[in-house]
Amino acid sequence: MDFEGKVALVTGGGRGIGKAAATKFAEGGADIVIADIDPHTAKDTAEGLSALGVRAVSISLDIGDIGQIESMVYEAVSKLGSVDILFNNAGLTRHISFFDIEEDHWDQINRVNAKGAFFCMQKVANQMVKQARGGRIINTASIAGKGYRRTSNAAYAASKGAVIAMTHNAASVMAEYDVNVNAICPGIVQTDMLANILSLRSTELGASSEELKALMTEEIPLGRPNDAEDVAALAVFLAGPGSRNITGQAFNVDGGMIMH
Numbered sequence: 001m002d003f004e005g006k007v008a009l010v011t012g013g014g015r016g017i018g019k020a021a022a023t024k025f026a027e028g029g030a031d032i033v034i035a036d037i038d039p040h041t042a043k044d045t046a047e048g049l050s051a052l053g054v055r056a057v058s059i060s061l062d063i064g065d066i067g068q069i070e071s072m073v074y075e076a077v078s079k080l081g082s083v084d085i086l087f088n089n090a091g092l093t094r095h096i097s098f099f100d101i102e103e104d105h106w107d108q109i110n111r112v113n114a115k116g117a118f119f120c121m122q123k124v125a126n127q128m129v130k131q132a133r134g135g136r137i138i139n140t141a142s143i144a145g146k147g148y149r150r151t152s153n154a155a156y157a158a159s160k161g162a163v164i165a166m167t168h169n170a171a172s173v174m175a176e177y178d179v180n181v182n183a184i185c186p187g188i189v190q191t192d193m194l195a196n197i198l199s200l201r202s203t204e205l206g207a208s209s210e211e212l213k214a215l216m217t218e219e220i221p222l223g224r225p226n227d228a229e230d231v232a233a234l235a236v237f238l239a240g241p242g243s244r245n246i247t248g249q250a251f252n253v254d255g256g257m258i259m260h
């Protein structure tokens with residue numbers, strides 16, 4: 001039970017990659033905070049995790065709102081006593097071609113994926129400094145931030161490049177507090193996010209979602225897209241004792257699509 005006595009806060013934890021990671025943290029004995037803009041999935045996920053015998057609470061959070069991030073950290077600590085692991089994972093995107101991106105698209109995506117990710121990391125880091133018992137921060141970036149050619153849109157790629165850059169900076173700052181900060185760069189992950197992108201693209205291109213997924217899969221050297229659990233497995237490693245001397249890195253989980 002690597003996570004016994006720890007509290008893991010998972011943003012975007014109501015479904016997809018966040019839910020998969022929260023489940024693995026709970027299986028390892030961590031108490032869990034599920035923070036999500038969708039209060040229903042957050043509540044359902046937290047209730048499911050309570051059944052594993054850990055304390056699990058759900059908090060409604062729009063990560064683009066700094067005041068809500070501060071309230072979330074306060075509520076998490078009031079209810080569970082500390083935050084030891086942050087899986088900073090909430091994010092959104094949709095397919096938009098380069099020439100069609102408008103200011104609203106840019107703002108909507110970067111408000112959540114870049115600004116929200118930064119201030120969530122900052123507020124939790126501040127709490128970890130106060131606790132003075134180290135900690136782990138894992139940010140969900142994307143291979144979009146490393147040049148993946150078929151990413152959903154340029155604003156999303158920029159937001160995920162920002163997550164990688166802020167991971168490096170935070171890792172340098174937080175090292176003296178024994179807080180490791182790393183990023184995960186997933187490739188194609190079979191979650192609702194992908195299903196929504198494929199469904200829109202399929203209408204635009206007149207091909208089925210399955211045909212589009214097959215085309216995407218052809219570009220993966222290992223020949224298979226990720227399940228959410230493939231990404232969650234790395235989050236668990238980066239939160240656990242085996243990674244105590246790893247910080248400031250951005251690891252791909254993508255079947256070999258981007259090899260740097």
Ligand SMILES: NC(=O)c1ccc[n+]([C@@H]2O[C@H](COP(=O)([O-])OP(=O)(O)OC[C@H]3O[C@@H](n4cnc5c(N)ncnc54)[C@H](O)[C@@H]3O)[C@@H](O)[C@H]2O)c1
Pocket residue numbers: 011012013014015016017018035036037038041061062063064089090091092093112140141142143185186187188189190191192193194
């Ligand atoms: N699915 C992929 O192919 C893929 C690839 C690379 C990176 N990612 C990244 O992985 C992360 C998780 O994505 P997923 O695939 O599980 O997608 P998902 O859409 O299934 O889950 C995202 C979760 O984030 C929540 N969320 C969205 N906006 C929020 C906000 N403003 N505040 C709080 N919560 C919010 C959603 O309600 C949802 O529960 C995201 O950061 C995403 O960019 C996904």
